[in-house]
Amino acid sequence: MALPESEIVVLPPPRGALAPAARIPVRWRASARARRVSLLICPREGEVVVTLPPRAGRRAGIALLRQHEAWVLERLAALAPPIEFAPGAKLLLGGETHAIRHEPRRRGGAFIEGREIVVTGAREFLPRRVGDFLRAEAKRRIGALAVPHAAALGVKPRVIRLKDTRSRWGSCAPDGTLAFSWRLVMAPEWVTDYVVAHEIAHLRELNHSVRFWALVEQLTPNRDAAVEWLRAQGPALLRVG
Template sequence: MDSSDSETVVLRPGVLGPPVGCPVRWCRSARARRVSLRIDPRAGEVVVTLPMREGRRAGMALLTTHAAWVMQRLAALAPPVALAPGAEVLLGGRPHVIRHDPAARGGAFLDGATIVVSGRPEFLARRVKDFLRAEAKRRIAALAEGHAAALGVRIRAIRLKDTNSRWGSCAPDGTLAFSWRLVMAPDWVLDYVVAHEVAHLRELNHSPRFWAHVERLTPHREAAQDWLRDNGPALLRVG
């Protein structure tokens, strides 16, 4: 059974550098065959995965060896964005300001470049996230239906998830899944990810035939991949 816990570990990024506190999440996994580490951009911490029979000493050795890389990657993360009044979040790649209007009705809705949120303040973050998820589902469904018609394929269902590493996926039964956070990306980036997953309904692989279908559906492949590589981690810092 997998387990995890978090703590702050003191690292020294350089030989002469001062010690720095580093947020670490220790994960013990029955599936792990070796000690590994990765950066979790959403939580803003380094994740050290240990096999069941491996002690933390091995994890500390790996952390110490890669201390400079770990601290550099953590420092490069975009600042977290809380879903609060006055905060700015992207929608379709364009900044929108959250405004709390207790007297308004309708949960959360758009008013130009403003996301207006009604009701009590303690419900604001949840209502903004619900709004973004609903908007993501609406936009993704419209794009997916259009691309599916162009390829002559059938979508069984569309699911929304909140994943750390995959923006979209296609199951063998024809179910497509997407990160709701894609609604914050520019429209052409969303279009590429949706086209990519719909193309898997014809080719459940990454063969030349698959990429030919993607190119047929969208012209944004390379630019969208670059945008997600450069800006995708910042989307995970929202909320």
């Protein structure tokens, strides 16, 4: 029997326990490379991803959910509420809260006005226009941060791309292509600056050696604080849009 891609798994309480059944959103993932059943919390979708190796079925996944039920429920409850791109919604931009304001009769697509993101045109286009604006703003800001760091090390990225990754804020390919999560546009500039400096340093040292970290320290003083900010606040950024 084929696994459903996603479902709500209902875990009844132990016999005799006075507690409601736990309802857990689960995304099933079959993997030929996995050696054991595993689970992780996906902050972006607000669900549990259960990975099943060959010859392991849904029953094994549910057994693992039952074993770690308290941990799973605690982690899901701790997730930030999702934020949709809608009029009145508030989201971070450069670490500062901005509200989305819909101005249907104005022109210009989407732009910043004070501490608001003004979106023009018909209501049905608002989510796409906000998303396009944030990606364009991320590209502009990341590009501006990359230029001085690359000059300082005498390197040049082959190309800078934006992605919507779930677990990595930035990456550097062997051919010199840099990729960043567009969601960094919501983080404070000094946090984004650290991620950019980290990937620029990889253009000189494609590793995490002592030499690499010395280059990062040369480019930015914010490593420890930025890593902590992303650890604490990063999951909330994945809940936006």
